[in-house]
Amino acid sequence: MANVSLREVYKYYENNETPAVADFNLEIKDKEFVVFVGPSGCGKSTTLRMVAGLEEISYGQILIDEKVVNDVEPKDRDIAMVFQNYALYPHMTVYDNMAFGLKMMKVSDVKRDKDGVPVKDANGREIPIMRHYTKAEIKEKVEEAARILSITEYLQRKPKAMSGGQRQRVAIGRAIVRNPKVFLMDEPLSNLDAKLRNQMRAEILMLRKRINTTFIYVTHDQTEAMTLGDRIVIMRDGFIQQVGTPGQVFDHPENLFVAGFIGTPQMNFFNAKLVKVDGSYCVNLYGKLFPVKEGVNAYLEEMKFEDSDIVLGVRPEHITLLKADSTEVSAAVLEAKVTVTEMMGSELYVHAVVGDGKEMVLRTPTAGLSKADRVSIADGGTIRFTLEPELMHLFDKAKETNLIPINVDME
Ligand code: ADP
DSSP states (O other): OOOEEEEEEEEOOTTOSSOSEEEEEEEEOTTOEEEEEOSTTSSHHHHHHHHHTSSOOSEEEEEETTEEOTTSOGGGSOEEEEOSSOOOOTTSOHHHHHHHHHHHOEEEEEOBOTTSOBOBOTTSOBOEEEEEOOHHHHHHHHHHHHHHTTOGGGTTSOGGGSOHHHHHHHHHHHHHTTOOSEEEEESTTTTSOHHHHHHHHHHHHHHHHHSOOEEEEEESOHHHHHHHOSEEEEEETTEEEEEEOHHHHHHSOSBHHHHHHSSSSOOEEEEEEEEEETTEEEEEETTEEEEOOHHHHHHHHHTTOOOEEEEEEEOGGGEEEOOTTOOOOOSOOEEEEEEEEEEOSSEEEEEEEETTTEEEEEEEESTTOOHHHHHHHSTTOEEEEEEOGGGOEEEETTTOBBSSOHHHHTO
């Protein structure tokens, strides 16, 4: 059981004017899986290392289970950390690697006689002591962790005789045996090849079900963040950009940075105008009008929003390609010239140029494309598309923030 709080946490490295982490505020609930994600150098590892106690906190407070741990030694924080480079001892067997930390640890107990019965003092009280784990206790813990991670058959092997994925499992096992309150993982999968990474990602999801504890996981990979996290913390230059569930950050990015960071291929951004026509708000993109959704319209109405320049964000999979034989003649249809296509199997990524030469990309399922569709989608062809009111993101051009509050946008 552990919740973790970070309150106005800052980190300044020596001789550095700008903080590596700034004004970091986050309440992590007991048993929550939180992922810190962002580009390299944004402060993810530094934040994690401050939670672990491996890095001093310049300002602010970190609490584990309501207790301020700023000055608590790492070994006394009841946390376990798994790193990218497994940091296993090469000369020890897997069993010994996993048992090593336990041999060092002490547990609280009471003094007992040779039959294991607690001894009492003159006043009839049990006598508290700190003792090492017994060999039998260590064996039980290591075997249990090995079972959870399916590495029982490798317990007597040395790490060098194991694959990258197996070594990473040993590193995780070494953390599990300690039964930590908080599990910290710093890019644990980035040394693995793509296939193994996908497999280990699924294993971490399963592991999480088996050892129900609080997880903080650092990655630069947005797919890992989206698939693993209950909540995702997106960081940039030391500052949190947005905290939310995968659904929230995908469906309602708070700013252009988050919008561009989450989702592949990246969201398309168009310079556009938000205008009121016949009493309703529309996005004017290259002279065509795309109405906004009802809730957003009501909100803009209430705010008495005036016509202004915006950035319109539309994800590649949310651009609606009109079929070649479509007779759609609605005002809200745009044309684009295809520059190149990428065949992904079940999907096609279509790169095209629209309006004044703006590059865009759209994703379309390959199933159901007619011969005529394939001709128009081929390089140099012309496609027609429209935009759905539900799938447009409106950003303030100057501030780069979402124009619409999350509760209105996600209604
Ligand atoms: P991330 O994990 O997101 O890649 P880090 O937390 O490692 O980012 O780094 C954040 C910033 O702090 C970077 O600008 C990095 O160069 C700087 N930094 C990290 N560690 C140190 C250090 N030990 N001394 C000085 N600067 C550091």
